Amino acid sequence: MISVVILTLNEEGNLPRCLASLSQCDDIVVLDSGSTDRTADIAREHGARVFTNRFENFAQQRNFAHEKIPFRHPWLLHLDADEQMTPELWGECCEIAQKDLGPPGGTASATRRPPPDSPAIYDGYYVAPRMIFRGRWIPHCTDYPSYQARLVHAARFRFIQVGHGQREAPGLRIGTLRASYLHDLSAAPEPHWLAKHRRYAAGEVATHLAQRRSAPPPRLRDLLSRDRLTRRRTLQRFAFHLPFRPQLRFVYQYILRRGFLDGLPGLRYCRLLMHYERFIVEALREAKAKR
Incomplete structure (x- = not known):
């Protein structure tokens, strides 16, 4: 199994759909930036653990999760509130986690690297989102597949800030997954x-x-x-x-x-x-x- 962390700020409108797509996950963490709506309540109603940290940028917030939150599993998937898991991606992520040779039931403190002949030889994996706009997948004008590092080994992986987003720190070993997650570009007005x-x-x-x-x-x-x-x-x-x-x-x-x-x-x-x-x-x- 894998853990999932969701970054939020006043996402009461989007969060229920995101959480509903994670029904198979036994460790959902919502890292909130100080919401004033029902975001935290909705997260707890769905069984998620809620942590709060002041948002500086995406890289800082994701690295905070890696360093300060005790996840139940070494492998961690990053999602945003306007994104949803797919069955195909869940299956592929679990396959990666099961092949990893880190300590079973581990936390983010597990730092042992798998041997070179192991299928899980990476610190993280790129995943391509399927961008949905007004109810339709728009692959051409969103340059699909446009990859982002989303499935990571929390103890081994760090982000750096680039522009308004983030990318993997230099020197990390990154694989690529076949499956995608969904990103609703028209979730907000x-x-x-x-x-x-x-x-x-x-x-x-x-x-x-x-x-x-x-x-x-x-x-x-x-x-x-x-x-x-x-x-x-x-x-x-x-x-x-x-x-x-x-x-x-x-x-x-x-x-x-x-x-x-x-x-x-x-x-x-x-x-x-x-x-x-x-x-x-x-x-x-x-x-x-x-x-």
């Missing part, structure tokens, strides 16, 4: 989505400016890398130097990535992505004006 992504844009700009000071410039050859994540992250860095960024994002997602095949939900989502790119342009302009 559109004004809420826009406000959240305006905050995300500020984080992306802060990361970009920090990379310009400390990291080597992106390399054109990395756009042709065989590694999908390398290509994606390199493209994101080059995008800061492009004119007409919102319009180019729409052309890329809707036409080049064939987002038009995702129907009307795909069109609406690509238009939202244009707004997000405009927020980034505005945040970058404001940051440069302050320098």
Whole structure:
């Protein structure tokens, strides 16, 4: 079996669906950032344990879970409240956990690595979400599969903050799972989505400016890398130097990535992505004006 941790802040509308998808899990932890609605009550009603920690960024919050929360199992799946487990992913995660040679019934203190011939030779696994918008899976305009590190060995795995999100710390061994989880992009009203992504844009700009000071410039050859994540992250860095960024994002997602095949939900989502790119342009302009 595996443990599951869910990050929350005022998620009373989304959390019940997430928890309902975890009916087979015997260790659900909700790590809350100070909700003022019924989020904590709903979690406890579903048998989850609730912990509270002030949110600084996603990497800090997830690392807090690894370091401070006593999970019942060494392997931990990270979910957000607007995401849901699938039977296929649950089965694959349990298979990984059963093959791991860590102490049975362990906690996050188990640090023993499996031998090289073990199937569980990784510190964590990438999982690709299936993005749902207005009730429809929109794989083309969300670049499916777009992988994130979600199934991790809590004692061995750490995150670092990148933009508004997080990625695995350098030097970790990461595998890839076949199954996906569900992420409902339209779980919140559109004004809420826009406000959240305006905050995300500020984080992306802060990361970009920090990379310009400390990291080597992106390399054109990395756009042709065989590694999908390398290509994606390199493209994101080059995008800061492009004119007409919102319009180019729409052309890329809707036409080049064939987002038009995702129907009307795909069109609406690509238009939202244009707004997000405009927020980034505005945040970058404001940051440069302050320098």
